[in-house]
Amino acid sequence: MSIQSNLLKRLRISVLMVSVLTLVTFAYSGGGAAAADSMSDKWLSPAPSAARKNPIASTQQSIAAGQKIYSKTCAMCHGKAGDADGPAVIELNIHPAKLSDPQLATESDGSLFWKITTGKKPMPAYGKRLSETDRWNLVNYLRTLPKR
Numbered sequence: 001m002s003i004q005s006n007l008l009k010r011l012r013i014s015v016l017m018v019s020v021l022t023l024v025t026f027a028y029s030g031g032g033a034a035a036a037d038s039m040s041d042k043w044l045s046p047a048p049s050a051a052r053k054n055p056i057a058s059t060q061q062s063i064a065a066g067q068k069i070y071s072k073t074c075a076m077c078h079g080k081a082g083d084a085d086g087p088a089v090i091e092l093n094i095h096p097a098k099l100s101d102p103q104l105a106t107e108s109d110g111s112l113f114w115k116i117t118t119g120k121k122p123m124p125a126y127g128k129r130l131s132e133t134d135r136w137n138l139v140n141y142l143r144t145l146p147k148r
Contacts, residue, residue, distance in 0.1 A: 043097075045114040052110030056136040058143065066141025069134050073126070074099075082145035094122045102146045112139045 044050075056062050071080075077092075079085040082099030089096065104112075116135050119125030126135060 043115065043120055045108075045111040049114035050108045050111040052108075052113060054109035054113070054136050054139055056133060056140060058140040062137045062140045063144055065134070066137035066139070067144075069130065069138050070141050073130070074138075077123070082142070092122065096123065099142055100145045104142065104146050109136075109139050109143075112142060 070078075075086055076088045077084075077086045077094060077096040078099050079089075084096045084098040086096070088094065113135055116130070116138060117125065117127040119127075130138070
């Protein structure tokens with residue numbers, strides 16, 4: 001290999017490395033913004049979503065179904081009683097919503113449904129993971145947490 005082709009090869013590798021480092025830095029800084037956003041106090045749903053009415057009556061059957069879903073999907077972060085003290089909180093260094101807070105009563109069913117459906121990092125979106133009925137049952141169960 002000639003000296004000239006060796007220099008070109010090194011130049012290409014250097015340019016590639018700088019490009020990769022730039023992309024990684026950009027991606028990391030964007031992730032920081034998302035993490036900072038997830039820490040904000042206000043997480044508002046769009047007005048049309050907040051206005052949605054829960055089509056599932058808040059019966060003992062619906063609440064029991066919601067509790068089962070909550071135990072499997074939500075308790076690891078939000079805690080068994082919704083006190084934001086689930087086992088994943090320390091391990092993942094997250095700050096989930098305290099669902100036992102009486103302020104939850106000020107949120108509409110549609111707003112809670114939208115938040116469960118769309119998620120917000122680090123909380124995953126459950127729109128494709130849970131059926132619509134399951135998400136409404138979960139809303140009915142969440143309504144019981146501040147009373148416990």
